[in-house]
Each structure stands twice: as C-alpha cells, then as structure tokens.
Amino acid sequence: MKKLVLFLPLVVFLGLGVFLYKGLFLNPQKLDSALEGKPIPTFELEVLEKSGETLTNETLKGKVSLLNVWATWCPSCKYEHPFLMTLARKDILPIYGINYRDERALAVRELSREGNPYAINIYDHNGRLGLDLGVYGAPESFLVDHKGIIRYRYAGPIDSRVWKETLYPMVQELQAEAAKDGAS
DSSP, X not given: OHHHHHHHHHHHHHHHHHHHHHHTTOOTTOXXXXXXXXXXXXXXXXXXXXXXXXXXXXXXXXXXXXXXXXXXXXXXXXXHHHHHHHHHHXXXXXXXXXXXXXXXXXXXXXXXXXXXXXXXXXXXXXXXXXXXXXXXXXSEEEEXXXXXXXXXXXXXXXXXXXXIIIIHHHHHHXXXXXXXXXXX
C-alpha cells in the first residue's frame, strides 16, 4: 500500500502532462460559442461618446453587422485597429464597437487620436454585455445577421487574411440572405 502511495504523484504528473500537451494543439480562434444561432443578448447600455444616451440590442438589428469587442488596454486591439479603419472606409457592413471594461475618457481619446471605425460604440464598463456574449478577452468579434442573430464568433484580431478567408465569405452569404428577406 505504501508503494502505491509513492507512485500517486507520478500518475498525477503524467495525467496533467497529457492534458497540457493536448492544449498545445488547440486553436484559440476556434472557441465554441453557445450563442451562435441565438439573438444578441438583451442589453441597455450607454453610447461610449455620449454619456446618458442609451442603446439596446434592438438598435443593432436591420443590417448584417460586425460586433467588435475592444479596449484601450488590449495590445491585440491596437494591432487590429488599422484593418478595422480600412474595413470601415470600404463600407461593406456596419461595425459596432463594444468598449469592454475600459475607462471612458481613455477610450474616447484613443478613438479621436487613432480614428473611429465604429458606426456605434457601446460602453460596457462593467463587462456585463461581454459576459453575456461569453467573451474570454478582447478582441473578439461576432458576425450578426439582419435579424440580430449571432452567426459566427471570432476570437483574436481581425486582419486581411482572416477577413478574406473567413469573415468576408460569411458576410456575403448573410447579406444575400438579408436581400432575399428584403433587408440590407
């Protein structure tokens, strides 16, 4: 019995090693999303740039859109920002920002300095909307159809490769679907 107890740490160590080894091959961009196929969570939050003016989930319906979770404290968001500016200039779809767990003044200052790619910016100071969306961290983006249904979740910064290979084909498909329904 005493010899068996001596081998217990080795068994635990080997089990933990196998678990961690498997984790090396997981793709962090391919996170499961319990909300895919479901409506944007109900919310009522302020506009980032206009304290006191509120938005709801209903505001985001009507067009295929991209919800982008970002923050000033997020280095990957800074990397992603120039591409979002380029995408906004192309006017393919509205990009709605969710400023996540951030300081309002810092976020407004950064957008005025670096440019604002967002049609609307939602101020999620406490992170409640992010929590309801299942956000692990910034940046994360959600493709939303014209009915307000989340159709795809992407974790990580969007760049031209991600846009061309993954997101843009989905956007085209969703926009074609919206056109059939008589929306844009």
